[in-house]
Amino acid sequence: MQEKQPKPPLLLLSSQLSLQNRGYEVTLNSAFLSWKEVETRQKRTAANIYGPLKAAGSHYVPVCEIISVQETEEDCPSTGIGKWQKVPQSLAESNQYAFTVSYVERTQKHRWRCSEVTLHCTDRTLCLQWVQAIREQLSLLTIRPKRLLVYINPYGGKHRGKRIYEQKVAPIFSRASISTDVIVTERANHARDHLKMEADLKKYDGVVCVGGDGMFSEIIHGLISRTQCDSGVDQNRADETLIPCSLRIGIIPAGSTDCICYATVGSNDPVTSALHIVVGDSQPMDVCSIHHNNTFLRYSVSLLGYGFYGDVLTDSERKRWMGPARYDISGVKTFLSHRYYEGTISFLPADENVGTPRDKLQCRSGCNICRLPSADKQVSKDEESISDTEKKGVWQVIRGKFLAINAACMSCACPRSPKGLSPAAHLADGTADLILVRKCSRFDFLRHLLRHTNKDDQFDHPFVEVYRVRQFRFTPRYEDTDSELELREAEGSGRKRFFSQICREHPACTCSLAHSSWNCDGEILPHAAIQVRVHCQLIKLFARGIEEQSVFEEPYTLSAI
Ligand SMILES: Nc1ncnc2c1ncn2[C@@H]1O[C@H](COP(=O)(O)OP(=O)(O)OP(=O)(O)O)[C@@H](O)[C@H]1O
């Protein structure tokens, strides 16, 4: 059978316009806007005098990466961003009509910038024809959001959320004609509660949070709970199939770690994130639900860490005033304390078709593993939707003394750990990577931790095991008493605990406290015994996953067009 050829893009408009006093052949088709310089007769050399007009300096912008188009008035600011347009004198006379196209330009380290080109026309009708033709193409891009609900945490990271939004993001949204309702939060959980109980979600095409991982966590808790509540699904049932959220979520990074933004976009740059929202990207993401005795506790999308990362977080919460540096101070302190915890981990391994945590291949934009039909990935109480291997799935059990138990639903890449805690984990494959670091010497543990920050394989140690799982449970060796739980809860809210109080309750605990807390996406979860299940693609982000480097390096070539 003959393969179906893709339809060539439809030519919509083509004119000779001028740009910086030079003639350009400008073309708009259904896929690209392009402009290429046309050599003038004066510039021709004797060698090519009878040849065709040669095109040089070609530029191609995919229509889906155009942000806006505006008629440019002379001696007026060309855009809402405050740059003044200089029109050369000769052009001002012959080409006084112009329009400006703003579009996405890729720079290094996965950052996007808003670039613009101003093209001059000899008559106004032609100028308006161009503006209209480009706007018509943009209006066909129905995946772009038109109305957004924005929550700003003024206290995240270095307390710059409000300024970042006003100075870097709002001008881009307004240029792209996106209207917004902005709420500056007044307390922790303000955004979560508003989304869960008050917000009129039908009015919006997406929700945006300005802040860090903690703020993102508030947004997903609000949205997921609201979606389940509206559909009559009980979150307290650990075996319940959850309903995916329909609204996409945008993250404007303004936190301390910004791990979710970094791992889904490739950078923690507010302008890049704003542009991914404007072009209407969509990246599905897995979410873990965490239960304790059939009571719902929390959701997690990045790191769920017991032991080392739980203790780092508990200590760092008392140092919030230090800003992002708190994690480094608490990291060193926790490392020196070298506490280990005893318990049992049981887990349900994932099928082999989703790869393994030791794969060299990483989850990137358009990832094939994340695109596998979701019926193969989803664990559901409904037998029919469970794949054959899954039906045969056998729970495995591991007992021991652990310095750290980490579950990463995605790579957890962040500026501190550019490849992440589990570099081969996938954003949307319905699995998490379970990393067990057994008790070892301080020196060995340091070697393992340092590998989070470089290219070496952090799993290549005899005291580290890693499994790709769909569900897991952890039971600490010593039962959690209500009073100890209360103490850890108090710690989570910033009150100090007394070492002696804990150890009196645990005579068997000779060298350290019996329990750690879970670090759940940067929030403290005081319960030690938990049940975790990955829900495949429960939420969607305004992102596209990390683009392959080649997209940045190679400009669009003619063959691609
Ligand atoms: N107005 C507010 N006052 C106090 N706390 C708030 C407010 N709004 C949100 N929060 C809480 O602040 C906490 C931290 O916020 P955020 O995640 O934005 O920054 P961060 O902790 O510095 O960064 P990261 O989570 O990336 O490490 C969140 O748990 C959130 O619930």
Ligand SMILES: CCCCCCCCCCCCC/C=C/[C@@H](O)[C@H](CO)NC(C)=O
């Ligand atoms: C003594 C040397 C210690 C070096 C350790 C460096 C490793 C850094 C790896 C950080 C990975 C963080 C994963 C992301 C977790 C987020 O969910 C959370 C909330 O923002 N952040 C933290 C730090 O818990």
Ligand SMILES: [Ca+2]
């Ligand atoms: Ca995953």
